[in-house]
Amino acid sequence: MFRVVSLFCGCGGMDKGILGDFHYLGNHxxxxxxxxxxxxxxxxxxxxxxxxxxSHQAEIKDVRDIVAGELPEHDILLGGFPCQSFSIVAQNPPRLGYKDEKGTLFFEMVKVLKEKKPRFFIAENVKGLLSANQKQAFPMIIREFEQAGYHIHFKLLNASEFGVPQKRERVFIVGFRDDEDFFKFQFPETLPEKIPLKYALDEQANHDEK
Incomplete structure (x- = not known):
């Protein structure tokens, strides 16, 4: 069993995916x-x-207040660090990238990686991360993860190509401490067909109430 620490856990989307054992659109x-x-x-x-x-409980806590050394031992670190600073549509306030306070919160993941040295990590953010700060932000973030001791794969994925009826592009950064794990890893293949939105809507929502 692999132990996971989830920072910026939100409502639990990444956590649900990594745990599995759920039904979605007729599939288990x-x-x-x-x-x-x-x-x-x-x-x-x-x-x-x-x-x-x-069944487990998340804690309400600012990630900047977490002491890395006090976190439980774990094999994988998850983190969908805040995206507002990198989002292409978030222009009010403007897209400041790492010049904005929220845009530096990925450093909290780096601190944990340096202190706890988990075997893997997964970080996720919006497509705009690739172009933020005149395309300077993303290479800097990758460099910080590498300097923490990790070999990096990254890829822009679209949820609509993996069985989700939503066009949602996200950058996934996957890091490995060991060369062997790094060379074994491959991002998943896209599915041959996309799922129309109508299959995700509640049947009750398709009927007007007169």
Whole structure:
């Protein structure tokens, strides 16, 4: 069983995916050999939703207040660090990237990686991360992860190509401490067909109430 620490856990989307054992659009996704050792998010409403949907409980906490050395031992670190600073559509306030306070929160993941040295990590953010700060932000972030001792794969993935009826492009950064794990890893293949939105809507929502 692999132990997971989840920072910026939000409502638990990444955590649900890594745990498995759920149904979605008529398909059952198998339980995977992971358990959440610790999860935290700054947003109390997100944590309330998270805790209503998992048997373990997330903590309401600013990631900057987390002491890396006090986190439980874990094999994998998850982190969908805040995207507002990098989002292409977030122009009010303007897209400041790493010049904005929220745009530096990935450093909190780096601190944990240096202190706890988990075997893997997964970081996720918006497509705009690739072009933020005149395309300077993304190479800098990759460099910080590499200097923490990790070999890096990254790729822009679209949820609509993996069985989700939503066009949602996200950059996934996957890091490995060991060469062997790094060379074995491959991003998943896209599915041959996309799922129309109508299959995700509640049947009740398709009928007008007169």
């Amino acid at each position: 996704y198998a339980k995977l050999p992971f358990e959440i050792a610790y999860a935290a998010d700054y947003d109390p409403y997100a944590v309330k939703i998270y805790n209503a949907n998992f």
